[in-house]
Amino acid sequence: MTADHLPHIHNPAPGLWTALGYQGRGVALATIMGRELSLRIRGGEAARDAWPVTDLRPLPFHGLRRPVLAAMRAAWRTRDGLDARSARAA
Ligand SMILES: Cc1cc2nc3c(=O)[nH]c(=O)nc-3n(C[C@H](O)[C@H](O)[C@H](O)COP(=O)(O)OP(=O)(O)OC[C@H]3O[C@@H](n4cnc5c(N)ncnc54)[C@H](O)[C@@H]3O)c2cc1C
Structure with a gap:
């Protein structure tokens, strides 16, 4: 669960990525976020701006x-x- 009810992508340390906050509806969404993480980790194809990297709070x-x-x-x-x-x- 997140305060704004949206999933988040975080990069808390170099080389460490996380996607979380599916509000209990993550079966499909976690798969999409996994693809987003993969794009960012590979660094080749530009990741979409739909999921900005935010600070962990x-x-x-x-x-x-x-x-x-x-x-x-x-x-x-x-x-x-x-x-x-x-x-x-x-
Ligand atoms: C009871 C219940 C009902 C739900 N019903 C729905 C639903 O109807 N529809 C829906 O869309 N979503 C539902 N969800 C939510 C959905 O299951 C989750 O949002 C989704 O599974 C999140 O996917 P994930 O890949 O991020 O995490 P997970 O599916 O939790 O996968 C994380 C994996 O990492 C492994 N892991 C953890 N720590 C380590 C470690 N240190 N080393 C190695 N492996 C580790 C775990 O064993 C696990 O396999 C439900 C959740 C629950 C609990």
Whole structure:
């Protein structure tokens, strides 16, 4: 997943290339991005500008994902329990 919901190509170090961020729909797209990476690695045929090489940037607050997800799970479980109790009482 990426913040802008688009796949990205990165070149984090000389000779190291990566394509990622298919938002769960990468079966066809990863194949196309593989071709883009191949073009860039070979350096012969000019790579298309459709997929610019961008800097890797960490997702803001990504380190908080575990506690936030745990709190959301607990909140939704509590809500489900309350809903079930009201349904039984009706
Ligand atoms: C449950 C699920 C359902 C999905 N459903 C769909 C769908 O319906 N349609 C769709 O378009 N997409 C779907 N996707 C997403 C799609 O599978 C991925 O976007 C796509 O497979 C990404 O391709 P990839 O080649 O980038 O990575 P991957 O397919 O993950 O391939 C990476 C490969 O690298 C290998 N590898 C990892 N680390 C190393 C290492 N250190 N050394 C050597 N090899 C390594 C792995 O074993 C793996 O074979 C789904 C994903 C999941 C998990």
